[in-house]
Amino acid sequence: MEPVRLELENICKEYQQGDTVIQALQNVNLVIEPGEYLSITGQSGSGKSTLMNILGCLDVPTRGKYRIGGQDVQAMSSGELAAFRSRTIGFIFQSFCLLPDLNAMENVELPLLYQKVPRKERRKRAEEALVRVGLESRMHHRPNQMSGGQQQRTAIARAIASQPSVILADEPTGNLDSASGKAVMEILGELNREGKTVVIITHDDKIAKTTRTNVHICNGIVS
Ligand SMILES: Nc1ncnc2c1ncn2[C@@H]1O[C@H](COP(=O)(O)OP(=O)(O)OP(=O)(O)O)[C@@H](O)[C@H]1O
Numbered sequence: 001m002e003p004v005r006l007e008l009e010n011i012c013k014e015y016q017q018g019d020t021v022i023q024a025l026q027n028v029n030l031v032i033e034p035g036e037y038l039s040i041t042g043q044s045g046s047g048k049s050t051l052m053n054i055l056g057c058l059d060v061p062t063r064g065k066y067r068i069g070g071q072d073v074q075a076m077s078s079g080e081l082a083a084f085r086s087r088t089i090g091f092i093f094q095s096f097c098l099l100p101d102l103n104a105m106e107n108v109e110l111p112l113l114y115q116k117v118p119r120k121e122r123r124k125r126a127e128e129a130l131v132r133v134g135l136e137s138r139m140h141h142r143p144n145q146m147s148g149g150q151q152q153r154t155a156i157a158r159a160i161a162s163q164p165s166v167i168l169a170d171e172p173t174g175n176l177d178s179a180s181g182k183a184v185m186e187i188l189g190e191l192n193r194e195g196k197t198v199v200i201i202t203h204d205d206k207i208a209k210t211t212r213t214n215v216h217i218c219n220g221i222v223s
């Protein structure tokens, strides 16, 4: 997949909570160039995950425009959007989000199954992705038979098996010890050096310092 530019223009996100409206994002203007290595920092509740969900098309803004590779996301049908998202964006979450009954190989293969990649090709790509993250000896382990670091590397393999041009990671090292966290950051850095756009949400300043660019978010305002 070709690298794409992500453009947020005056993005607002509001949540209605009873009588009050929570302004989770306020007029966010942000351009993420293809191949960028960006960290997003901010306190708990500042709007980081909200921003990430919009970047990943998992949620829609209340107002504003979002373009991916020049395409207006709001203009796509939900089917188009789902297909576009699965080809373009790989997600990594703090809590790994692996399916407990599937082994590492099956977890990595699952999105490829949804994309209707033929069985043989699926196997090949899942295997390559797992080797890539150093899990050649854990392919048939289920999540509860792996350490946290191994589970997160499985999640990275799942994210990269679709060959997306953008990786979005929400606190990818949040549940890991420092050695496993370092291994995860090394893989993300390497994927960026290969040309992928990598966006990492973190509240760890040490991690933010390793990325090329940082944006800070405070009360829904990006600076
Ligand atoms: N579905 C929702 N309904 C109502 N309010 C929400 C919803 N999701 C988030 N919020 C509110 O929006 C604000 C931003 O939340 P968000 O999850 O983006 O914060 P965050 O920066 O990711 O925090 P954390 O570091 O704790 O993960 C918070 O005030 C939160 O309470």
Ligand SMILES: [Mg+2]
Binding pocket: 048, 049, 050
């Ligand atoms: Mg969050």
